[in-house]
Amino acid sequence: MTVDAPTYTADELMAVTAARRLSDGAVCFVGIGLPSRAANLARATHAPNCVLIYESGAIGAKPRHLPLSIGDGELAETADAVVSVPEIFTYWLQGGWIDVGFLGAAQIDRHGNLNSTVIGDYDEPKVRLPGAGGAPEIASWCRETFVMLRQTPRTFVERLDFLTTVGHQAAGGGGAGVTCVVTDLGVLEPTPGTGELRLTELFPNVTADDARGATGWDLQVADDLETVSPPSAGELEALRALVPANEETVAP
């Protein structure tokens, strides 16, 4: 008798893939959505001593449910300390205490630069996006930055409409910049020497051509391209136990 492999979504494998890259004890600057799922999954599985820092000022938060916003009461209740927003960005982030920062974006280019400001012209935008938030300084000052972003030709672009966040290490800060981009097709990492993002890992049942087709530049592929292993039953169980707080409370 064979046991069917567990089924999972691309979002779940993205969270699992990012979580696996966090070492136990890593100090993480976490945003809402997939990054929060990934970091909390790491804490629930192989990295129980992973430290979660939210830009609202919660240091060492241990949420029992995934928060809907970066300042949910759950984060303050379970944090080791809560500091002011000026303090979190100066002493803790710019001070160089964070190992891994997580970012999303609307667009990324081959150097890992990010746009979260506008689609179209700045003065006559087609789509006005939320803006920079903490992203520019997170990418500058965390030792490494992980980007989590679905891969399409509209998001992986030859040229950004607006450069909100410098992703490569010349950002002028103390960190290495974007060291890993987890997409719904696989993983991109900077090529040693040039820094250009290239495909280094693929999700199961995805081909390098799929990834090339979802990229707006001529995507290079690593010679030793690896396949990401599917989520284990344990990873999936831990991930699904992290029910977002809003799923329980949203009115019909």
Place this chain on the structure above:
Amino acid sequence: MAEIVPLTEAVRELVRDGDVVALEGFTHLIPHAAGHELIRQRRRDLTLVRMTPDVVYDQLIGMGCARKLIFSWGGNPGVGSLHRLRDAVEHDWPSPLELEEHSHAGMAAGYAAGAANFPFGLVRGYEGTDLAEQTRVGWVSCPFTGERVAAVPAIRPDVGIVHAQRADEAGNVQLWGISGVQKEVVLGSSRSIVTVEEIVPELEPRPDAVLLPAWTITAVSPAPGGAHPSYAHGYYDRDNAFYVAWDEIGRDRDRFRDWMQRHVLDTADVTEYRSLLAARETSPV
């Protein structure tokens, strides 16, 4: 010295058309009741300042109160876009909105500089971004090493407005949990309004709480429930369902105006607003 006055009076006396007004709150203790009062009193041409403009700024912008927005992240946290903010920027509805945008670190440095009475704040950032071209940022050299550092203007609003858990009868304010930039905005503003969940005879000292002494505040106004749909730590939780529902309400101009008419313009204060919402308890719509 803080005067304890009803919120209607505090807004009438202290906020003028054309003022630079910061209603702060970093996901916690967002002064919704005060924002609604600005809308009821039809303030116009405001320059609104906030690191994270969310639903209440969407409402102020959609109701035509703002001329300019100074901010660092404008969205509905965990949900998506602010449709009224986008409509104003993308289609000038109901009127054009000028933007000055920073990173969070830049805004935080600006507020800290405002509180400290410095002309500018410093950030090691902005280098290499397109943001540097679009916003008010300058560059200074370290007098000791020559290193180039970004300078952002101090944020000194005409009026700073925050919400807190409680005040005593003398107007001393106690605030705890995620405290954002609330202390900075009150200390850095020419005039300030603090709305509170309750006024108590005497404040019990709390370690780690932010204390804003009465002599740093212009007006303290009771507004129980005044942070809804955000939360007041120790009083009530964040109404996540409201933020999700706002995506639909805010998306359509007519539906937005109708909602604002019934819930804000046609209610006298936060107490009436809260009872109206409670009466529709299955849905905030």
